[in-house]
Amino acid sequence: MASSIETIQKILQETIAPGFSRLENELAGVKVDVSSLQSEIRRLNDKIDSVRSELKAEIHRLDDKLTTALEIRERLAALEA
Structure with missing residues (x-):
């Protein structure tokens, strides 16, 4: 029996x-x-975070420019009136 088990193990x-x-x-x-x-x-996540930060900064810059443009337009409209 032991040799059968050994054979199976082998x-x-x-x-x-x-x-x-x-x-x-x-x-x-x-x-x-x-x-x-x-x-x-x-x-890639680090790159995405970097691009996201740059995009947010650019959006803020554009928003500031738009706000300034609207203020100038309002002032011109007030001067014309």
Whole structure:
């Protein structure tokens, strides 16, 4: 009985163990890829935040110009009246 168990263990080690080893290696590669993607996502998020800040600043500048233009128009209208 012991030799049958040993034989089964040997068969399992020869057939299943290499598969597990390959899966472990592939999983390690996937982890590296995921980590790389996470870094890229963080980098892109930083760029998006930067563009968002620039866009907000530009909108505020345009809003200030529009406010000034409206004030000038109102003053001109008052002078004409």
